[in-house]
Amino acid sequence: MSDAALATTNWEIVIGLEVHAQLLTRSKMFCGCPTTFGAAPNTQTCPVCQGMPGVLPVVNRRAVEFGLRTALAFNCQINPRCRFARKHYYYPDMPKNYQISQYEEPLAEHGWLEIDRPDGTSRRIGIQRLHLEEDVGKLIHEGTLETAQASLVDFNRAGVPLMETVSKPELRSPEEAAEYLRAFRAVLVYLGVCDGNMEEGSLRCDANVSLRRPGAREFGTKVEIKNMNSFRNVQRALEFEVQRQARALEAGEPIVQETRLWDADRGYTRSMRSKEYAHDYRYFPEPDLTPLVLEPAGIAAIRAALLELPRARRQRFVSEYGLPAYDATVLTQSRALAEYFESAVREFPNPKVVSNWIMSELLREIPGDDERAIQACRVTPQRLIGLLRLIENATISGKIAKDVFDRMLRSGEAADTIVQREGLTQVADAGALAAIVDQVLAANPKPVEDYRRGKTAAAKALVGLVMKATQGKANPALVNQLLEEKLSDARGGRL
């Protein structure tokens, strides 16, 4: 029996995810330093985020608002009173050797996130808590952590606002965990509180994995998995770990409570040096910050401002516009894209056509989850509609329209401006076209001959020649019709 099968038949998989998301604020959590990614080392620090003697933190209001927005989107209970606490451990990427986080009084608790399953049904995954904290700096090891003789510290990232969200241990498979993370990310990107970039570390995921006999009440020994920096890696790492534990348990070996690092290149998890004995964080309320008392009125205001979430919008796109589920999923991957689609459909009520153009043309140029790029796109919904109308009233052919779209992207001009200047309108005037057809027939006796001998395929060649003669501007339907007439006349004449 395969490991995978083993794991799923003899054991119940129990997974909980802990996600850290960098919030899209302009300044850091407790100081005014910028949060922009990729600046030169230690150029985005000040006495506060370098933890110098004598400095004090002050909470970033927007970070709290982002936290509340997300908490409400995840159906959490907002704690009427929350507080920051100091979490102590020594590590050189943490300037104060404590992290300002939240402990006994987090921002929010007891929420849930609905995820879709392959079989079309959906499932609610419980969210235990959501709290705010500060990020640490970056360490660059001269070699690997194990072999490095020295390490270099960059505090640019130290103090960037983080939102930590802990799921209940209710995920029952690696696929489900990956799906949870996808849905989670979609909500954050949608709310505009996080850019969701896992490679750059804006979204980081740790997992707790354990197995137990189906129906067992108590949990098995859990193992923490770190360093899974993509959806694919989350699933691969969890699959590996589940099978590793199943194999061990089947062999009667105990599971060691530990932290394991996922090694994407080698495709396995390996044990980190256990530091369990040192895990004594000595939390206590941060005396430099005042408690936050969250007034119901303020919370209500944020709830009112909450937008329709991706899942709901996706379902509405199917029911309201009759789009295929696939289209709906693509179009709701970001708020900007969904809004682009809807404002276009409002004035050009042919959802499928609009959807096709967005998916085939727009998304060829712009990533669908890049809010800024979509908002900045020179082909605005109005411009796109302008183009679609030219096709609708046969001013240009669909083929030409694609080139026009590309030019619109580059020049930012309106479709008709380009079509007029470049003279791209179809020759739709029967008389003018008839003349061209006659010339073509006269100039190409061979295919005409073939046609007369009954090779109807020859007609195709003639259509091509006419289109060529009009640089593709002829209305193809009309060309066919004219050729039909003229050639059949010709044939009839023979009899």
Next chain:
Amino acid sequence: MIDRKDVEHVARLGRLALTEGELERMRGELAAILQYIEKLRAVDVEGVEPTSHAVPVVNVMREDEVEPPGDHETMMGNAPDRSGEFFRVPRIIED
């Protein structure tokens, strides 16, 4: 009460490489102070709210506005060891 193992554990948590002598002296002094502090056990604190801030102020926040960060060289000026733009630390072994 506090024994030698506790003292060693606490010294590790507090990142203090204490000498044998210091550890021993520390044990005695901490024991004496903790002995004195025992008097708090006599106080009835049933239903008493803890005080972590002397003044009842809440919801102090700043607007999300960027301030120019410190000048790089000035901010690195106190570094005991540096390599280019970085602070440099000796080999890290997971504690």
Next chain:
Amino acid sequence: MAGDLTRLTAHELTDAYRGGEATPTRAVEAYLARIERLDGDLGAYLTLTRDTALAEARAADARYGKNAALGPLDGVPVALKDVLCAVGVRTTCGSRILETFVPPYDATVVTRLKAAGAVLLGKTNMDEFAMGSSTEHSAFKPTRNPWDLARVPGGSSGGSAAAVAADLAAVALGTDTGGSIRQPAAFCGLVGFKPTYGRVSRYGLVAFASSLDQIGPLAKDVRDCALLLSVIAGHDRRDATSLAAPVPDYAAALGGGARGLRIGVPREYFNEGVDPDVERSVRTAITVLRDLGATMAEISLPNTDYGIAVYYILAPAEASSNLARYDGVKYGLRVPGRDLIEMSGRTRAAGFGAEVKRRIMLGTYALSAGYYDAYYGRAQKVRTLVRRDFETAFANVDLIVAPTTPNVAFKHGEKEDPLSMYLNDVFTVPGNLAGIPAVSIRCGFSRDGLPIGLQLIGRPLEEATVLRAAYAYEQATPWLERRPGLT
């Protein structure tokens, strides 16, 4: 008259500047000369900012010269406890671990002093990281009491107190976490004020115990104290715990007198532990206040006796956290090691003195797994009871009067055992736990000629009432005439 300039108070000095009988430069030169002559024995200063002081003095000269706009402390030579950051000036906190630290920023109080025209003379000695009551626990040198060099000036702001008492600075700033302004003020015969928690911004004050620390003035008389407090008090967006309440002109409010004030005398502050000389002087002071028209009432602060126990859990716990950043990575001392843990462990072991290590250990223990509720949690609750004692008392009285310390300045090395040193703060610690304003003023002398401190404690944000009573008492008594016998 250069020699005499150093005997003047800040307000006398600015009057002299305005009257043209003196200039800031001459005053600063006089102070520098006196420091040169006396500080070798006294040990009040850790760092002198001679050149910048003279430059700032010349700038002040110019302002007085072409009667430009003047700050309230224009040209006044000020000393700063070495726990307060000033751009480009070494800030050691009396510790080896920060011996080389040069802050790239100004504490908010320093910004305000500069804006008021004050001239920074230098940074003063202190018990390491403000942990101590004698300034014997400085990593660099002990400070001596100007009234008797064999005795301690008190602490932890002993350097600032000794400097002002010995005329080595006109006024100074100290910090008070459990009595560190009021106790040295009492031992050196000065006016020392601990404001309401949050009244003065802590930004740039190197933290010892964040929920208790406050910055305050040390001065020769109540008027100077009021002037200095008006300059440093007020809201600061960089300190989330600073209070938004407007700052009155404390000096202008001094004249109100003591008539009509209801003053409470707490039973618990007159126990057998109090030195007879101290008790006698304080009892006499109480009659003086009554004669000035205040109504006196005996009150009770039943939880006073728990103050020290609460304090020696909360303060070390917060300190163990605040001092975690000194690890040899970013600033200050680094002792090499094979790896990071060895390096930072050695750095901290070598960089911190015995008292600091003791409190880091105590605080770490109190916060560690399994002990939090029994120690830190319980201490925070008893702190609430101590606070309530004052709230109840202040329902019936406007002020509370008490000794600042149970005894006068003790001899160097007299209090070897940590606990007996801690108990010296028994009358000052409750004010920090409750976060309320309190002043210590001179109210007499012991048989062997050492100053005795009277403590006046007020309601939150009622600094003005405290100062008003203190001023009335000061005006009615002759104590300020006596000076330490230094030459």
